[in-house]
Amino acid sequence: MLIQRDKYLNDLVSRIGNGMIKVVTGTRRCGKTFLLFDLFADHLRCQGVDDEHIIELALDDELNAQYRDPLKMAEYLRSRITDGRQSDGRQYYILLDEVQYAISRAELKGKEPPRLYGVLNGLLRMRNVDVYVTGSNSKMLSTDVMTEFRGRGDEVRVRPLSFAEFMQAYDGDVQHGWAEYAVFGGMPLVLSMRTDEQKTRYLENLFAETYLKDIVARNGIRRSQELDDLVDVLASCIGALTNPAKIEATFRSKLHSTISVNTITSYIACLEEAFVIDEARRYDVKGRKYIGSPKKYYFEDVGLRNARLGFRQVEQAHIMENIIYNELRMRGYSVDVGVVEHRGSEGGKDVRNNLEVDFVANLGSSRYYIQSALQLSDERKVAQEKASLRGIDDSFAKIVLVRDVVKPTRDEKGILTMSVYDFLLNANSLNV
Structure with missing residues (x-):
């Protein structure tokens, strides 16, 4: 049976196009991926968004391990945006799952600045791009949404x-x-x-x-x-x-x-x-x-x-x-x-x-x-x-x-x- 998680879906829908990175946080296996890749993506399709404009990338999948390098991730995502990069282009929705895989231990400990945040902030400069990410560690994400994202991070907290x-x-x-x-x-x-x-x-x-x-x-x-x-x-x-x-x-x-x-x-x-x-x-x-x-x-x-x-x-x-x-x-x-x-x-x-x-x-x-x-x-x-x-x-x-x-x-x-x-x-x- 499909469980409707209306509270969280409405949280995401109300943030569409707000110019911020939507950060979906919560413990592992609590349903973040299902919320983003199924419920939210289906909502976008019901609103007329085609699959070419919904870019999904699951970083916990070993088949996508190469994209855990933030620079390779950025190159891949930008290659998928093909019909204009300014406000006159059709809107793209980027859905990234478990982005903590793209942050190294050295970056986590503060020894190096996290490159991931720079990549995500760069995507925000593309006016026809709306970014959504999930993560399972608040130290990597929700603690940083107001600092590394420079006030442009918006957290949606998901629970079991x-x-x-x-x-x-x-x-x-x-x-x-x-x-x-x-x-x-x-x-x-x-x-x-x-x-x-x-x-x-x-x-x-x-x-x-x-x-x-x-x-x-x-x-x-x-x-x-x-x-x-x-x-x-x-x-x-x-x-x-x-x-x-x-x-x-x-x-x-x-x-x-x-x-x-x-x-x-x-x-x-x-x-x-x-x-x-x-x-x-x-x-x-x-x-x-x-x-x-x-x-x-x-x-x-x-x-x-x-x-x-x-x-x-x-x-x-x-x-x-x-x-x-x-x-x-x-x-x-x-x-x-x-x-x-x-x-x-x-x-x-x-x-x-x-x-x-x-x-x-x-x-x-x-x-x-x-x-x-x-x-x-x-x-x-x-x-x-x-x-x-x-x-x-x-x-x-x-x-x-x-x-x-x-x-x-x-x-x-x-x-x-x-x-x-x-x-x-x-x-x-x-x-x-």
């Missing part, structure tokens, strides 16, 4: 399938779909596999043989076992506050390792640059400032996270929190972990403690405070989950998401309780 996209192809009801998604996640190829064994082996091999080996090779990591161990530690503590110092203590006490805080920090950065994990910082809601360490780390795909741990730690509460975080990021929100100071009294003494808001989601002038609660089984649990939200005195929406089928309801404080299914399946759910 959202729950709504997954349900397009899932043959079953929403509860069984959730059970499948919470275990095996949203990597597109998983949906084509029929047995749990196939899905398990695919995800395990993808993580070990593609992601980790790619990170090790790209960053010249010599002690790969430490990277493996770090991934396991991070996978075990999604939704929990941590920092490199805490992780170092874990390495020392449980793994008897002498890995340093600096190395841990460096490895975490490598995992983030490869779009394996994402971090959420702590934000003091009342003080309106970031607190700093510790932070929370979430995996780009819960299936990959589960595979890394051999599917032994599929804690529903933490998985649900990770899925909600990914959904908010997919919708374009910046997401922090909220901290709300609460003052009370115990034994006649004033007591201060910090309550946590799972997510503070911001987009432009909009803000939402969101709690992830697997179930609200009784009044005590309701009070516990809503305590931090009730301590916030601004007018932004406050929402509790539960893994039950419930009708959206508001309490006397205006706090909305909603099913996580309604939240995930309706792109406008936060505006209820």
Whole structure:
């Protein structure tokens, strides 16, 4: 079944002819190539663009290895533009896949200026050329779009399938779909596999043989076992506050390792640059400032996270929190972990403690405070989950998401309780 990735396709369509290099980033195998070479190219054809004016080049294909040399790439691309190079010529659309293959390790480390960016910037000077590229490493692409592209790079961030996209192809009801998604996640190829064994082996091999080996090779990591161990530690503590110092203590006490805080920090950065994990910082809601360490780390795909741990730690509460975080990021929100100071009294003494808001989601002038609660089984649990939200005195929406089928309801404080299914399946759910 064809999965329509309308959000990302619309992101690309809205950028056609904007005079910038469209940089499509995201983790390996999340669907960037399908988006660019199938969905977007088909859209162009439906608009009357013929195949001669859609130039596709996949740099991860060994048959195209010669074009990983940026100068040979430029020569080839310009040879395909044959009917004028100025504004009166017909528009050409250049689609380049996995362009990190055209950046050398020396260029990546800053020892040499990347020639690729010069080639792409040169294409922009041809007024009848529109350029789209994909890449799987933010250090090579999204970090550089405003510098190397001199303000002419425009990033479109692609993620694994959202729950709504997954349900397009899932043959079953929403509860069984959730059970499948919470275990095996949203990597597109998983949906084509029929047995749990196939899905398990695919995800395990993808993580070990593609992601980790790619990170090790790209960053010249010599002690790969430490990277493996770090991934396991991070996978075990999604939704929990941590920092490199805490992780170092874990390495020392449980793994008897002498890995340093600096190395841990460096490895975490490598995992983030490869779009394996994402971090959420702590934000003091009342003080309106970031607190700093510790932070929370979430995996780009819960299936990959589960595979890394051999599917032994599929804690529903933490998985649900990770899925909600990914959904908010997919919708374009910046997401922090909220901290709300609460003052009370115990034994006649004033007591201060910090309550946590799972997510503070911001987009432009909009803000939402969101709690992830697997179930609200009784009044005590309701009070516990809503305590931090009730301590916030601004007018932004406050929402509790539960893994039950419930009708959206508001309490006397205006706090909305909603099913996580309604939240995930309706792109406008936060505006209820």
